[in-house]
Amino acid sequence: MTQLGPARTTAPTPSAIRAVPVRHPGRWVAAAVLLVLIAMAVDAVVFARVKRGNSLQTRFGWHVVSQFFLSHEVLHGLIVTLELTVIAMAIGIAGGVLLAVMRLAINPIVRWVAWSYIWFFRGTPVLVQLLFWFNLSYVFPQISLGIPFGPSWINLNANSLITPFIAAFVGLGLNEAAYMSEIVRAGILSVDEGQTEAASALGMNRILLMRRVVLPQAMRVIIPPTGNETISMLKTSSLASVITVTELLYSVQLIYASTYQIVPMLLVASLWYLIVTSVLSVGQFYIERYFGRGSSHAQPLTPFQKFRKSIVTVHQAMPLPGPRDAGSPLAGRKER
Amino acid sequence: MVAPMVLAESVRKSFGMVEVLRGIDLEVAAGEVMVIIGPSGSGKSTFLRCINHLEKINSGRLSVDGELVGYREHGGKIFELKDREVCRKRAEIGIVFQHFNLFPHMTVLGNIIEAPVRVKGQEKTEAIANARRLLTQVGLADRETAYPAQLSGGQKQRIAIARALAMEPKLMLFDEPTSALDPELVGEVLDVMKQLAKAGMTMVVVTHEIGFAREVGDSLVFMDEGIIVERGHPKEIINSPKHERTRAFLSKVL
Numbered sequence: 252m253t254q255l256g257p258a259r260t261t262a263p264t265p266s267a268i269r270a271v272p273v274r275h276p277g278r279w280v281a282a283a284v285l286l287v288l289i290a291m292a293v294d295a296v297v298f299a300r301v302k303r304g305n306s307l308q309t310r311f312g313w314h315v316v317s318q319f320f321l322s323h324e325v326l327h328g329l330i331v332t333l334e335l336t337v338i339a340m341a342i343g344i345a346g347g348v349l350l351a352v353m354r355l356a357i358n359p360i361v362r363w364v365a366w367s368y369i370w371f372f373r374g375t376p377v378l379v380q381l382l383f384w385f386n387l388s389y390v391f392p393q394i395s396l397g398i399p400f401g402p403s404w405i406n407l408n409a410n411s412l413i414t415p416f417i418a419a420f421v422g423l424g425l426n427e428a429a430y431m432s433e434i435v436r437a438g439i440l441s442v443d444e445g446q447t448e449a450a451s452a453l454g455m456n457r458i459l460l461m462r463r464v465v466l467p468q469a470m471r472v473i474i475p476p477t478g479n480e481t482i483s484m485l486k487t488s489s490l491a492s493v494i495t496v497t498e499l500l501y502s503v504q505l506i507y508a509s510t511y512q513i514v515p516m517l518l519v520a521s522l523w524y525l526i527v528t529s530v531l532s533v534g535q536f537y538i539e540r541y542f543g544r545g546s547s548h549a550q551p552l553t554p555f556q557k558f559r560k561s562i563v564t565v566h567q568a569m570p571l572p573g574p575r576d577a578g579s580p581l582a583g584r585k586e587r
Numbered sequence: 588m589v590a591p592m593v594l595a596e597s598v599r600k601s602f603g604m605v606e607v608l609r610g611i612d613l614e615v616a617a618g619e620v621m622v623i624i625g626p627s628g629s630g631k632s633t634f635l636r637c638i639n640h641l642e643k644i645n646s647g648r649l650s651v652d653g654e655l656v657g658y659r660e661h662g663g664k665i666f667e668l669k670d671r672e673v674c675r676k677r678a679e680i681g682i683v684f685q686h687f688n689l690f691p692h693m694t695v696l697g698n699i700i701e702a703p704v705r706v707k708g709q710e711k712t713e714a715i716a717n718a719r720r721l722l723t724q725v726g727l728a729d730r731e732t733a734y735p736a737q738l739s740g741g742q743k744q745r746i747a748i749a750r751a752l753a754m755e756p757k758l759m760l761f762d763e764p765t766s767a768l769d770p771e772l773v774g775e776v777l778d779v780m781k782q783l784a785k786a787g788m789t790m791v792v793v794t795h796e797i798g799f800a801r802e803v804g805d806s807l808v809f810m811d812e813g814i815i816v817e818r819g820h821p822k823e824i825i826n827s828p829k830h831e832r833t834r835a836f837l838s839k840v841l
């Protein structure tokens with residue numbers, strides 16, 4: 252076992268190639284130009300001051316940004332935005348799975364209903380849909396539960412039932428379901444047919460094999476675009492400002508309506524959107540990793556693992572005192 | 588007289604305009620190991636899939652253990668079985684595929700206990716004990732926490748056999764179980780199958796392994812273009828085929 256080691260280390264190692272590298276003057280010029288542009292932009296955004304009234308202020312009004320960044324109204328708006336995103340995505344995902352399974356159903360009526368839903372909700376602007384839900388009481392003043400075309404047991408006033416917040420998450424969620432269904436469907440279709448076959452051969456019914464075999468595997472295809480949809484929903488939820496939901500954008504709008512500090516307040520909202528989308532992206536990375544388990548592809552390393560690996564490789568790159576048994580290709584192999 | 592485990596009478600099956608099975612008559616007795624050989628596209632896989640109702644036959648009669656596949660006979664009429672009943676029937680027949688079709692997102696143990704727990708309602712502890720016994724039987728007791736992607740082809744196929752056996756089937760179907768394997772891995776899978784045959788399992792095996800047919804098979808069937816061309820004792824057919832087509836096929840695979 253140890254013969255291999257010394258034989259390897261005594262073999263003459265070819266000397267490293269020392270060649271004059273090709274010069275790339277173009278790269279240096281491009282980098283210099285970009286750096287100058289960045290410096291100008293940073294100066295304009297952060298440092299440069301302009302005269303407003305009788306005081307000298309930063310162009311973007313950073314003192315206003317810091318004044319309102321953690322204010323009660325803004326934080327409340329942020330929470331409403333997060334609530335809207337979570338609830339709308341929950342409706343979107345649940346509805347999307349349902350629609351996707353319906354589109355793959357055997358019953359043609361079921362397939363047609365799902366197709367029509369998707370056609371309608373993808374074919375009209377989400378802003379129009381939100382306005383529609385907001386004004387639902389105009390079309391259906393009363394909402395009743397009862398026998399179709401028969402007597403009704405419960406009568407509700409639509410105007411008090413459908414608050415702007417409910418109209419917003421219903422509108423955003425139902426619209427999202429149409430998009431999610433396409434994502435889920437692509438995921439389901441990506442799973443090898445042999446999987447369904449093996450599961451049926453073991454006696455699993457359609458629901459069980461969907462839940463236990465197909466959907467968990469479809470997740471690997473479904474998760475990345477769903478993460479993008481969530482990030483996109485966070486931003487789309489700002490449309491709810493139009494129907495007077497005090498989410499993040501409408502909250503800052505209410506503030507600048509009285510203070511006239513429009514740009515700084517928009518910056519406050521933008522910074523919060525940026526922070527939350529960054530956090531969501533990190534979460535997406537870990538969820539993708541989880542659903543990739545059992546795959547033959549190597550999992551991407553977490554930042555912590557990358558850090559550890561860089562330390563370990565530094566250790567290994569150092570010259571070793573002698574041949575190590577653990578490094579021999581035969582060590583640790585089991586006899587069969 | 589005991590009913591045969593599989594009884595096919597003029598079984599026909601078409602995909603669209605193409606008739607793939609053109610009147611199959613065949614009988615597999617309980618405890619018998621039947622080997623089916625034949626050129627690619629002759630309908631061997633389709634026939635196996637009909638036996639556990641992954642495909643519906645168009646005409647003829649096909650029964651397993653004395654009961655029609657996919658239908659119930661009552662008062663001279665034939666009724667289609669409900670999905671639930673079809674599932675229950677399928678659970679009694681094990682099938683092993685050419686491409687293993689293990690569940691890649693579950694560990695080896697997860698693959699084996701999935702159906703006993705979820706379909707049969709077996710206690711999890713009991714299912715695990717059972718699975719460990721089967722893993723020992725197929726020689727993979729130390730791999731229960733591995734994922735399928737970490738196994739060799741031969742190991743995957745042995746796990747697939749264990750997974751099918753965990754349902755305690757009365758009939759095992761094998762569809763070219765060694766065709767996707769590297770030559771040096773074929774033996775380990777055939778050994779498990781031989782052991783199973785010795786234990787008295789009724790088996791229908793589609794394979795090109797003539798050695799296996801000769802050594803383990805009780806009967807051999809040669810299929811071509813959707814019909815059974817020749818059947819008989821494996822040694823007789825392999826040594827002195829009666830039909831020209833059988834002879835031509837055997838000369839290619841031997």
Ligand SMILES: Nc1ncnc2c1ncn2[C@@H]1O[C@H](COP(=O)(O)OP(=O)(O)O)[C@@H](O)[C@H]1O
Nearest residue numbers: 602603607625626627628629630631632633634
């Ligand atoms: N689902 C299907 N739809 C249409 N044709 C099929 C289908 N499955 C099999 N066939 C056709 O049936 C014939 C027999 O296939 P198969 O039973 O797989 O043959 P074998 O297993 O003997 O190679 C082939 O010509 C194949 O193309």
Ligand SMILES: [Mg+2]
Nearest residue numbers: 631632633763
């Ligand atoms: Mg085949």
